[in-house]
Amino acid sequence: MIPTRPANPTAAVNATGHVQLDRTQFGPPDIAPGELKYLKKIGGGCFGNVYLGEVRGVQVAIKKLFKQDLNPRSLQEFKKEAELCSRLNHPNVLLFMGACTAPGEMAIVTELCERGNLETLLHNEKAQLSLYRRMVMAKETAVGMAWLHGMDPMIVHRDLKPSNLLVDKHGQIKVCDFGLSAIKPAHEKLKDKDTIPGTPLWMAPEVMMGRQVDEKSDVYSYGIVLWEIVTQKVPWPEMSSFPKFRQAVCLQDERPPIPDDVLPDIKTLFQLCWHKSPEQRPSFKQIIDMIDALLPSTAINDPEGIELWRTHFPSREYVPFDEFFPIFCKQFNLTAPEPIPLECFKALVVSVHRDNIMEPIEIVNIDAFGALLDNFGPIKAQVKGKTEDSLKEVTIFDRIYRLCKQPWFHGDITKDKAELLLKAYKSGYYLVRLSTTVSGCFTISRVTPSQKIHHQRIDWIPATQTFKAKITINRQAREVSSQGKSLRSFLNNQG
């Protein structure tokens, strides 16, 4: 006989053969006060302090509530809400692991997010968050929100803001702090206040005006969050009075300023999300589709490159080189180069991806591909040949190989590495290196007559198709621009 598992006393099989769970027997894990081990405070908000802790041998976050004296009705409400939260299972929604409901020890236990909250991360200078990476985070937020809005009954967050978006050790977003209104201070109090408490900055006009709140109010808050993700700025830093703020947002339709360099599709998304009429705002499902469509253009400027990534590698941050290369060649009808030029190409675009399980693989990351096209594009071009009216095809492989053969070209080495390399050389020696932060820009590092190393950065401005450099002559700094001249004549003119 085949051994079977012991029958689950809370499960029953219905007439259609589906297993039904008895929800009344499956409450959220109730955690006894003695099981909570508080290790270190890691944050604090308006309804509790958050600690790094340990429960049953696992590291967790424990939010100890300020409100410990819940009346029986609120306690019942809290338990109901906790039950609802414990049924949410989605990778972009913070995992609710249990609650301690003993008076005086009231606390919520959730998974721990090692990288803290998105608000802090967006302003951390050490964080390396490209626009692409940030837009992936924006998408994950929308995915988590779509999950909450898709629940039955629907969960409206009501307090969506960057400090309620946590980031785990893999950089993945987890939406948190929704659905527990019984333990939160009521929003009604805000109307009487003169100063702006934290939350109204993200509050939809209809919420500030005390009208009906629905899921589209979350979409408005998302619009402001998205603006912060893209600009990495604080919204409305100048606003200090709540009545004035409410008037500006609700009556004068004021919204955070959109910088000129924001991609048109992202600008449209801001405007749709924070639209004054809730019904004009998109659903999170629509927002996800819009972000998917624009994601390649946040890392790649070259239209052909965008099209390649959008068609063949949608929603992927990186692709193994072995998969990328044949598709790249086929799409642009390129002949694979000889081994040495191929190595040059790989040196500029490939990185090694490691994980804990599989052996390391060579990959092409979307940001590296975008930078490669900025630095060495276009992929194919017709240039003047040797005779007057002959045309010759030059591919990105040719251009890269020609440059890599130059003894002065060093790829994207750091400033320190350049200094180390030039240290032993006399005045007049130089090398050229690519910018690691702004693609299309490069730096000439040279040894001066006084044996110092001087770094001259040359910026490429795609909008005006010009090179720019800040140079110092007789201790006076001034900016020079190529204004339509070729790079060669621009450099010659600067001496």
Ligand SMILES: Nc1ncnc2c1ncn2[C@@H]1O[C@H](COP(=O)(O)OP(=O)(O)OP(=O)(O)O)[C@@H](O)[C@H]1O
């Ligand atoms: N699960 C967690 N893992 C890691 N850090 C967390 C976790 N939960 C909360 N934190 C940290 O604690 C901070 C405070 O959280 P809390 O929700 O109490 O306050 P807040 O989000 O700033 O404001 P509000 O009270 O309005 O939600 C968070 O911003 C985050 O940095």
Ligand SMILES: [Mg+2]
């Ligand atoms: Mg919070």
